[in-house]
Amino acid sequence: MNYGPLLFLAAFFALAGSWFGFVLTPQVQLGQLQQTNTVPAGATYPVARPGLGHQGLEVYRANGCASCHSQQVGQTGTVCDVVLTDAGTNPPALIQTLLQVRPGLSEAEAKTFLGGLPKPVLERVTKEAADAATKALTVGGAKPQVWIVPTGPDIARGWGKRRTVAEDFLFDYPVMLGSQRIGPDLADVGARLPDANWHLRHLYAPRLEVKDSTMPPYRFLFEKRRIERARSPDALPLPARLAPEAGYEIVPTPKAKALVAYVMSLRADAPLFVAPLTVAAPPPETNAVPAK
Amino acid sequence: MAEVSSTQSTATGAPSAGSVIASAEIDLSCRVPLLILFLSAAVWLLVGSALALVASIKFHSPDFLAEQAWLTYGRVRPAYLNSVLYGFCVQAGLGVALWVLARLGRTLLAQPWLVILGGVLWNLGVTIGVAEILAGNTTGFENLEMPSHAAVIIFLGYLLLGIAGVLTFHRRRGRELFASQWFLFAALFWFAWIYSTANLLLLTFPARGVAQAVLTWWYSDNLQVVWLSLAGLAAVFYFVPKLAGRELHSHYLALFTFWFLVMFASWSGIPGTAPVPAWMPTVSTIATAFLILPVIAVALNVYRTMGRLIVVASGNPALSFVLVGVTAFVIAGLMQAGLALLDARQILHFTWFTTARSQLQFYGFFSMVMFGAIYHILPQLMRTEFASAKLLRVHLWLALVGTVLMVVPWAVGGIVQGIELQDPKVVFINIMKGSLPFLRVSTIGDLLLLLGHAVFLCNLIGLVVRFYRARAAAAYAAVTADLFKAAEAKT
Secondary structure (H helix, E strand, C coil): CCCHHHHHHHHHHHHHHHHHHHHHHHHHHCCCCCCEEECCCCCEECCCCCHHHHHHHHHHHHCCHHHCCCCCCCCCEEEEEEEEEECCCCHHHHHHHHHHHCCCCCHHHHHHHCCCCCEEEEEEECHHHHHHHHHHHCCCCCEEEEEEEEECHHHHCCCCCCCCCHHHHCCCCCCCCCCCCCCCCCCCHHHHCCCHHHHHHHHHCHHHHCCCCCCCCCHHHEEEEECCCCCCCCCCCCCCCCCCCCCEEEEECHHHHHHHHHHHCCCCCCCECCCCCCCCCCCCHHHCCCCC | CCCCCCCCCCCCCCCCCCCCCCHHHHHHHHHHHHHHHHHHHHHHHHHHHHHHHHHHHCCCCCCCCCCCHHHCHHHHHHHHHHHHHHHHHHHHHHHHHHHHHHHHHCCCCCCHHHHHHHHHHHHHHHHHHHHHHHCCCCCCCCCCCCCHHHHHHHHHHHHHHHHHHHHHHHCCCCCCCCHHHHHHHHHHHHHHHHHHHHHHHHHHCCCCCCHHHHHHHHHHHHHHHHHHHHHHHHHHHHHHHHHHCCCCCCHHHHHHHHHHHHHHHHHCCCCCCCCCCCHHHHHHHHHHHHCHHHHHHHHHHHHHHHCCHHHHHHHCHHHHHHHHHHHHHHHHHHHHHHHHHCCCHHHHCCCHHHHHHHHHHHHHHHHHHHHHHHHHHHHHHHCCCCCCHHHHHHHHHHHHHHHHHHHHHHHHHHHHHHHHHCCCCCCHHHHHHHHHHHHHHHHHHHHHHHHHHHHHHHHHHHHHHHHHHHHHHHHHHHHHHHHHHHHHHHC
């Protein structure tokens, strides 16, 4: 039995199998992926990152940011909110239904509820319960809507509005999903922390912005310059203990600016067919930008 | 004692072809090429562990060496992993593979110049690659960080080494194969396939979007789980019986291990969190769960081979290294398969637990087996004994304690981290702070490993120095003897 050709064929077919499975098939299934549209707005997704953001990807790659930061938001499921957007023309009937749909509600509360719509009637319920409530609430021209809300620890943490999907990385090279969470996930950091100056200060001195952070400072992405006529508008405002000596200022290099542009272009909030979510026109309280 | 030859099932049925080649002749044909591979591997290991220590200290003080771009964590860590994986693991693995193939085939090493040239190219490629990573020219793909020009040199070097290996395998006397030969032959062509595929489809003709990530996972898994297991287990199945002076318990169990390893481990790389079609992580989880079978088979086979001898194995440092390696292989395998069986892969994916497992795989298992193998092979090549067996044992203890101090805190800290990441009420910065005490302990481990590798390199260099000193003394004696004779004749 122990002959060379047999051994060669055995190893050959084993590796060929895995090669077909995880090299060729992904090329066909993922490598042919095209742009898609957001649902229901129909906007093209994804669009290429802006030029500076694209350069920033190179800085992100060169400095191995993916060693500590993942870009993969996980999602464990989806729940529904029922949101009333319009009370319609028959408020008494609507109040009666409201009382049925939300048993804990008193009549007085229901009346005040109808002021200041849109408001969620039910939150975090199953699709079936949401559909039933919607059907019941459609009285006298009232307009209830079912909102899709992805759930999971990552989403509850504010790291993204929905799970990341293959489409999110369509135009990136290299794709750096990361394998460790020594630092927070960055898939949606552009939406979470939309202040470029915050990012610059954080890069220069992480513990200035996040107490106890273990992120190393990236001072080599900044430049110490003598102030010639006037302070540069780019100069970082730094507290006295970090500020350079008088007559000097710290300004970000083009690399730092590119990196920040890239980081701010990271978003995982486009509603897609494969990862549905309802994006509210005016953001409800739950979507507020979390404190740093 | 050299040729107990209990390892070779072919030993009794003597090879048909020609005269038997003496072990000493085989060793002589391997001497210079393998010395180059082993010494460079030891140097890379030392470089790698110095980089690892720098990376580790940054968790104590993030400002440590933060002014230079090339010393930032995100560059130092991949540089460390590449030095250890390509500089040490694969290089030492190939060296050991060549020797085992020559010894088991009872043939001289084929084309030693190919090995020398291949080794030079390989080290040139790794040097360029690691320098480029530190300079910021990394590719951004995990385990494949070296840019394409370095990868091409490495691949050429590999081809030369691999061809020498296949030729040596081909020249074997006796058709029946020992288990190690299966493993090594598969390993030789496996690496060529995965390395070329990954580099072509990631760097030369890049795949689109997330297909890149799938490829990277596929490659990493095939390198760290399949290749290291094939090459490492080949050495285990060769050295355990040889050093213990016993027959391998079961040839069939070894073949079972081989089959399950190549069939299932090559499918186990896609993590559960990946933003890819759901069938991929599902297939990987199932394949990973099956890995428990080869792991148990290895444990059983080695345990049965050793029997009561396990207790007295500590007398031989080389054997101790190999047995420590087998233990680590089993633990790492159980960690990996256990996660799949408990459906906990997703929970622990982003944590230090994964790091612990991978450390156990390429260091606890593979590197330990390589230490044992090199400590056995090198004295045979040089026909010289180590100056002090005590220093070998110092290395063993440093490596063992260092590994435990790294792997245990990472694994425990990783589980804590994973559970806390599942609970959105725990603020992220607190999770990170919570893992710091574990990382601090692991730094001590890094330090011990660095010391251990210094001892390792000193041991190897010491042996070489002893060899050449003895040779010089002999040559001097011969020359002077002639002179004396001539002088005597004159008078």
